[in-house]
Amino acid sequence: MTTATAPAPAPTHAGAPQRGLVGRIVDRLGGGALQVVMVLLGLFWLVPTLGLLVVSLRTPEVNAAEGWWTIFTKPAEITFESYSSLLASGFTASFWNTVAITVPTTVLVIGIAAMAAYAFAWMDFKGRDTLFLIVVGLLIVPIQIALIPVAVIYGGVGIFGTIPGVVLFHVAFGLPFAIFLLRNFFVGIPSSLLEAARMDGAPEWKIFVQIVFPLGKPAIASLGIFQFLWVWNDMLIALVFANTESQPMTKALQSQMRQFGTNIDILSSGAFMSLIIPLILFFAFQRYFVQGMMAGSVK
């Protein structure tokens, strides 16, 4: 069929069967090589984290003497010593601070952004499009711009170094992405649903809570996981606005960095503690994570 319609079939046709065979062999070999390369790349991405885990499970003396990969020949060296010295160092407090910062931030961002997104998607008011374009513009404002001014404000109000201060900063900088993501989703809700409710005289807050919010669940889940990870993993905002009482894990660990060599037991176990919850969330909800990332990638 193909050879019949091709304008200059003769040379290709003559060589075709042979090339097909060679091509298939090359494919087979190439496929094998591809598999090997991919396995190596996968290892390349896995090994750094694995190294952290193993280092956290060995004594500082063993870590100072040999590489973590020797664990495979002597698995008996595994010990939770580093984790017990981590707990003894008061790290638990910073773990709960991380929770106390992350959970309220995530809830507030979802609630406040959903309200604004609903207004942007389904209410009619003057300057709506302009305001929304401002939100789009604010998507990539660097956090650095607000560090000094907000520190001045917090100093005046007296919430510098407190968890509410850290939370409010996170909420504000989480909003543009959240509003953007939710508004784009809410806009896709069939207008017939809303109009029917409005025709029945349902109040706006009721439409929002009973129709829009439930329909928006997939987008809200994406946003929630994204926001949670973003706040959980933040270091810069904590560095500026938290003190030693209110510091989350990232800041607590950062303060140990100067003596990297001698603190490696606390640093490795602490770093692993800080990433275990994000990893569990990631594997449990990776579908939402990917969706949120794609929806927000206009950034």
Place this chain on the structure above:
Amino acid sequence: MTERLDGPQAPPEETSGGPASGPADTPRKQRRLGPSPMMAVAFLLPAALLLGIWVVYPIVYSIFRSLFDAPGDGFVGLGNYVTIFTDDGMLKTIRNNLIWVVAAPIMVTALGLIFAVMTERIKWATAFKLIVFMPMAVSLMAAGVIFRLVYDEDPDKGVANAILTTVHDTFSSSQGYPGARPREGDQSAVAAGDDGAVVTKQPAQAGQPVLIPIVGVKPEFMPAAAQPAAAVTGGDELSGTVWFDFTPGGGGVSGAVDTTEKGLPGMTVEAVSNGQVAGTATTAEDGSFRFEGLPAGSYVVRLPQANFEGAYNGLTWLGPTLITPAIIGAFIWVWAGFAMVLIAAGLAAIPRDSLEAARIDGATEWQVFRRITVPLLSPVLLVVFVTMIINTLKVFDLVFIIAPASVQPEANVVALEMWRVAFGGGNNQGLGSALAIFLLILVLPFMIMNIRRFRREDT
């Protein structure tokens, strides 16, 4: 772009008119049925307050604050900005940011494209994607600790140097003798040269064995295979012995080959004539060497410096020269998964027909990739690329954590310098504000780009 990728999760009953234009198209109907503007204000108020106080007001405040000095009393005009572009440390910081922006986004995007294409051809694509994507969930702080371990200079601890030294030692097995030196003195026939090599004082001829006594060989560098030193006798070729001129427990004659002393195997020996290396030999297990096929004549015999260097120990990743590339490596590790997943989604959306048509027309896989796949992917590639530029401009945590304090000035970037100047001991809020505004100006083009693209797509 956004709308299309977002598509699958939107409610399926999406109306044909495009819901985005719904309310805008029917203002009259909306006003009658829809809520009052006051209601809109109520819904927007919390967000507006937060964005106003925490984001918009700080931009205005920072612009003013950047025109004042450190304590905030003296007006300095653009003085802080002049400092940014004249101070040596600041210029190095800007140079580093430039390296970041030029190198990192292109590498992340290219790697993401390669990974996305490769995952289409394997059965375990999901597992691979999960592994590469995983660092996205990890804090940059933890990633920093992870890479401090990876880049440890000691090849027995840092995995990067462990791999490098293993690869290196596979291809060149020369085992050096660090710290070893010739036995010097009037009786000795050899002396240390200027370049760290060991050379004979007098030219040597064939049939006249060259004795090269070495001292100061540390026990840990003594090869297990070393045999008692053997003096070479006779022969028509230039030959000799390199040995450890030291008898354990005392005794022996300096400068003479004693049977209690061991040869030094694996030494590279060169015969030099008029500054040119005429021949090369390697010592045997008893320390003897023999130049084969060397023209008759007199030569200076030399042990090049390489013999006295330690084993290859990899690179100083966290030193001043390699620190920025090393941190970029960690950045790629973190972000390659993001690029891959986004590009893979774009790839899945390409109609198979157009690829098949090209293949039937006789295009090679490479041509299909170059001429069809990449152009069709260009919107996604652009999104990834721009996202990475913004991320590199804002890079902070990785540099702060991976670069040891002593090397941090060499690795500095604008976002980190802003923090250091204003909070990390500098306490100069004027300069800090100027740096923050500088950062904002750097991302401004992308902000405008986003707004433009959104307008084009949404209305």
